[in-house]
Amino acid sequence: MNTEFLNPKDIKSKTLSEMQEELGALGLPKYRALQVYRWLHRGVTDFSQMSDLSKALREELSQRYFIAWAEVEQKRVSKDGTVKYLFRLPDGEHVESVLMHYHHGSSICISTQVGCKMNCSFCATGQSGFARNLAASEILSQVQAASLDAGERISHIVLMGMGEPLDNYQNVLRFLELVTSQEGLNLSMRHISLSTCGLVDKIYDLADKRLQLTLSVSLHAPNNEIRSRTMPVNKRWNMEELLKACKYYSDKTGRRISFEYAMINGVNDMDWCAKELASRLRGILAHVNLIPVNDVTGTGYKKSGLDRQQRFVSLLEERGVTATVRRTLGSDIEASCGQLRRKVEGRDRT
Numbered sequence: 001m002n003t004e005f006l007n008p009k010d011i012k013s014k015t016l017s018e019m020q021e022e023l024g025a026l027g028l029p030k031y032r033a034l035q036v037y038r039w040l041h042r043g044v045t046d047f048s049q050m051s052d053l054s055k056a057l058r059e060e061l062s063q064r065y066f067i068a069w070a071e072v073e074q075k076r077v078s079k080d081g082t083v084k085y086l087f088r089l090p091d092g093e094h095v096e097s098v099l100m101h102y103h104h105g106s107s108i109c110i111s112t113q114v115g116c117k118m119n120c121s122f123c124a125t126g127q128s129g130f131a132r133n134l135a136a137s138e139i140l141s142q143v144q145a146a147s148l149d150a151g152e153r154i155s156h157i158v159l160m161g162m163g164e165p166l167d168n169y170q171n172v173l174r175f176l177e178l179v180t181s182q183e184g185l186n187l188s189m190r191h192i193s194l195s196t197c198g199l200v201d202k203i204y205d206l207a208d209k210r211l212q213l214t215l216s217v218s219l220h221a222p223n224n225e226i227r228s229r230t231m232p233v234n235k236r237w238n239m240e241e242l243l244k245a246c247k248y249y250s251d252k253t254g255r256r257i258s259f260e261y262a263m264i265n266g267v268n269d270m271d272w273c274a275k276e277l278a279s280r281l282r283g284i285l286a287h288v289n290l291i292p293v294n295d296v297t298g299t300g301y302k303k304s305g306l307d308r309q310q311r312f313v314s315l316l317e318e319r320g321v322t323a324t325v326r327r328t329l330g331s332d333i334e335a336s337c338g339q340l341r342r343k344v345e346g347r348d349r350t
């Protein structure tokens with residue numbers, strides 16, 4: 001595991017083997033490290049709660065380390081049961097998470113960065129700028145804090161909140177290792193999705209790791225002209241390069257790629273866009289998720305109408321590309337990401 005970005009005092013970001021090594025160097029046996037690890041992953045926020053450790057050891061640990069946590073600062077509950085959290089981090093920064101309930105269990109959409117550098121023109125997160133990466137422990141804390149607050153086990157995770165997960169790659173990989181560990185929350189990698197705007201170098205790297213997670217790629221356009229207008233990342237890696245990396249990913253992992261496509265009235269929702277998109281995706285194990293674009297102050301974008309959405313699905317399906325219109329949950333509570341933080345921190349540029 002690459003430890004380049006690890007704050008040495010952040011104990012919850014450590015893997016079990018790192019903890020065993022470190023506490024071993026303090027003269028502690030392996031089972032002690034395991035006890036500490038289990039407490040941290042059960043969501044304790046203070047060493048004093050680790051009741052099976054001696055008082056002296058608890059004190060020593062609290063002098064050497066801190067326990068990262070995400071404090072619920074605001075919570076909104078939608079009519080459909082979706083819960084939006086605004087979490088406050090120890091340094092006063094804020095991130096958002098959304099807890100959704102499906103027939104297969106509870107799923108949480110979590111953030112990987114405070115803000116984002118990618119500046120997609122339709123996205124609220126980018127509008128408030130980038131502050132910093134989250135540590136693995138802070139990504140994990142969102143799952144723990146929501147689970148504790150809601151009193152339920154969370155079985156599915158989507159890395160689709162604020163931030164670009166592949167722009168915080170090492171910490172995200174570390175989080176994946178923690179959250180799937182047997183002694184931790186023990187989630188199945190198959191129940192985790194990672195959404196990226198298309199950092200091609202990292203997609204290749206991830207493919208070679210052959211993790212069983214689902215890769216979602218935010219495409220949102222059928223060609224470079226539209227994509228470069230709405231997503232600056234397209235100027236770094238264009239669609240040809242991105243789709244080549246996606247094909248490599250699905251060939252290497254055998255996993256279907258989920259392409260996200262936010263439908264914007266008159267920008268990317270015309271018939272020819274669906275036809276061009278279908279021809280682009282030929283040969284890639286793909287599914288297209290259509291999302292009516294969420295209103296974000298200042299963008300001027302309007303969502304496509306229902307008939308447009310259905311027409312787009314049929315045009316794709318006729319061409320052999322499976323597509324669905326994503327059910328929007330929590331639209332009454334501004335559940336789409338970036339909206340709450342922007343309000344709380346007064347970073348609205350508009």
Ligand code: SAH
Nearest residue numbers: 123160163164195196197218260262293294
């Ligand atoms: N940076 C990652 C993940 C965070 S954004 C990514 O780009 O995929 C999560 C998803 O919400 C992305 O698909 C993003 O393009 C989409 N999104 C952002 N703003 C939106 C809006 N106003 N309406 C619909 N989808 C939006």
